Amino acid sequence: MNAPSASPAGPSPHSAAATPPIPVPTRPSSPTRPAATAIPPIHAAPSAQHSSPVGSTARRELGQTLQALRRQTHLSRKQVAHTLGWPQTRVELIESGRIKPNHRLISTLTRAYGIDLDRSPDLLAQLNDATQPAESDKLAWIRSHALRKTTATALDNAGQAARQIADQLGQAKVSITQDTYLHRQPANPTAVQALEHAFDDPNLA
The missing domain is CATH 1.10.260.40 (lambda repressor-like DNA-binding domains)
Incomplete structure (x- = not known):
């Protein structure tokens, strides 16, 4: 005598109704890891x-x-x-x-x-x-040219050579420093003083 054939695979309506769904466990959030917040697009840390x-x-x-x-x-x-x-x-x-x-x-x-x-x-x-x-x-009136010229004048009055002043200003050509940032110095200071003294003399005819 042949055994009864097996029923098709799959749950029967009665068994599906009798078996409650298995709940999927959720992972609890860690109290030490707060929820992420949106990063503001501006007001970042100042750059270099x-x-x-x-x-x-x-x-x-x-x-x-x-x-x-x-x-x-x-x-x-x-x-x-x-x-x-x-x-x-x-x-x-x-x-x-x-x-x-x-x-x-x-x-x-x-x-x-x-x-x-x-x-x-x-x-x-x-x-x-x-x-x-x-x-x-208050310093808005200061321009880079004025600052460089002031620096060049101070170094020139201190006896620095034109090459040294040009190096301080970052200029490769000494001629640029001499023509643009240095004013012409008296060639003979003694002669200048003599002329000033002569013109100060009221008896000069």
Whole structure:
């Protein structure tokens, strides 16, 4: 006598209904590992470029915001400067907070990023803070040429040779130092003193 054939594989409706689903255990979160928080896109730690003096904290923070906006557009400083017809150093000075900003300057810059400054209240607030007077504004009249000329004059008066002064200024050609940064010294100081004394004499006819 043949054995009864086996029933097709698979649970029967009665067995499926009778067997409750097996719960999947969840891994408890560790109390020592808090949930991750979103990293803010700006206000990062200052980079090496901020080692130079900045006008104020507000200007540095504005510069960091503008730098983040530039990076969102995937533009380099060189590309932005070329688009606006600016020297690249101007973009660098703005982003490092080493230049006093104004509405026209920042509005021109943000337009290159597709942003209307007057429709960005948060950015306008940052700009307003950055335009407040800072201690560094007292030195705004000093330009690099004036500082180099003052240095050259002081070293010249101290008896330094033109080659030594050129080395201090980082100039390869002594002629540039002599023609641009050094004023002509009297060839004969004794003769100059004699002439000054002669013209001071009221009896000179």
